[in-house]
Amino acid sequence: MDSESRxxxxxxxxxxxxxxxxFKFTPDTELVDFLLEQEVTLEAKHGIPFCPCQPLRHDRARxxxxxxxxIPFHRQHFDxxxxxWCGLFVHQDVTDPDSLPQLSPKDVxxx
Amino acid sequence: xxxNFVRAISTxxxxxxxxxxxxxxxxEIVICNCGGRFYAIQRRCGHMNAPLELGSxxxxxxxxxxxxxxxxxxxxxxxxxxxxMDLGSESLPPRVAAFIQHAAEQMQHVxxxxxxxxxxxxxxxWVHVAL
Numbered sequence: 329m330d331s332e333s334r335x336x337x338x339x340x341x342x343x344x345x346x347x348x349x350x351f352k353f354t355p356d357t358e359l360v361d362f363l364l365e366q367e368v369t370l371e372a373k374h375g376i377p378f379c380p381c382q383p384l385r386h387d388r389a390r391x392x393x394x395x396x397x398x399i400p401f402h403r404q405h406f407d408x409x410x411x412x413w414c415g416l417f418v419h420q421d422v423t424d425p426d427s428l429p430q431l432s433p434k435d436v437x438x439x
Numbered sequence: 440x441x442x443n444f445v446r447a448i449s450t451x452x453x454x455x456x457x458x459x460x461x462x463x464x465x466x467e468i469v470i471c472n473c474g475g476r477f478y479a480i481q482r483r484c485g486h487m488n489a490p491l492e493l494g495s496x497x498x499x500x501x502x503x504x505x506x507x508x509x510x511x512x513x514x515x516x517x518x519x520x521x522x523x524m525d526l527g528s529e530s531l532p533p534r535v536a537a538f539i540q541h542a543a544e545q546m547q548h549v550x551x552x553x554x555x556x557x558x559x560x561x562x563x564x565w566v567h568v569a570l
Binding site: 329330333334336337340341371372374375376388 | 514519521551
């Protein structure tokens, strides 16, 4: 399996999903490259590109909620922080991703 | 530049986003129309030999219809292996369940390999493939 080609493909497929949800890839290209690399590794191991920043619980119903892009499953939370948990995706109006802190659902009054 | 191009198929035989299988000089090949650019790859999936034209084409990415292994039509690179199967809570007759488990165990040992990509050119409304 060719990791660089897979990263390119994941970029292509993710972009099609997150765009209509009001998100885009973070402008931090180094971070994009790093996180996609982790997804490729996870996919090679599990067959599914899970979120690299959330733990697998080996409970299929819960694990399927962290398949990247997991925005639909955490919509309220990610809308509140204008980024996904990893920071791979940010709201389309975001130009400075470093200004967005990684806040938990509790921190934004969601749980 | 390869000079052994063979005329394969008329460009208007494949709609954009479509694929079609052809046999050229005994070789099974799938021609992909990726938005007006034509690519040719080996017909057989690099995972379990299923015919790739029965899968789907998105951009330049081919997904096999059998187990969803993916390939890049421009290079033939294998991008991902089969998608793990999940039957959920559906209960199957024991013999069927045993067969599926057996097949899954066998499949664990199958590697997904890159496939051959062929050079192509379009001339006078025909796609030519270098064999």
